[in-house]
Amino acid sequence: MIDKTSLWIVIILLGLGSFGLRFVFTGLVGDRPLPPWLLRHLRYTAVAVLPGLVAPLVVWPAATGGALDAPRMIAALVTLAAGYFLRNVILAIVLGALTLYGGLAVFG
Structure with a gap:
């Protein structure tokens, strides 16, 4: 059984990582046009x-x-x-x- 402190550390780090990945696309790149080569690759996701x-x-x-x-x-x-x-x-x-x-x- 994992102790509560370790569990909350893992939960918080995973939440920050998930937020960071989403923020890169919506917060930093959201108002700029993406290059055509990237749009071509994202089409197959x-x-x-x-x-x-x-x-x-x-x-x-x-x-x-x-x-x-x-x-x-x-x-x-x-x-x-x-x-x-x-x-x-x-x-x-x-x-x-x-x-x-x-x-x-x-x-x-």
Whole structure:
């Protein structure tokens, strides 16, 4: 068990670090135009972060105790295919969700 002083030091330092990262973009750079090369790289941030958040939920789902299962894998593949071919994020998410619910109803 961690003592209260160490815990509060960690909480305060993490809060200051988080505030500092946000302040750099909003406080220091917020009123100036960003260079085109930086805007080009920032455009891919969501595309890079979202798969990193979703992949563990597909490969090691908590609902199955970490075991890979067919409904989640099929739903992930349908979502990827829909996103790639249709180029519509909302439609890809809806098709993936419908596939997951349908797969869970069929496979249990």
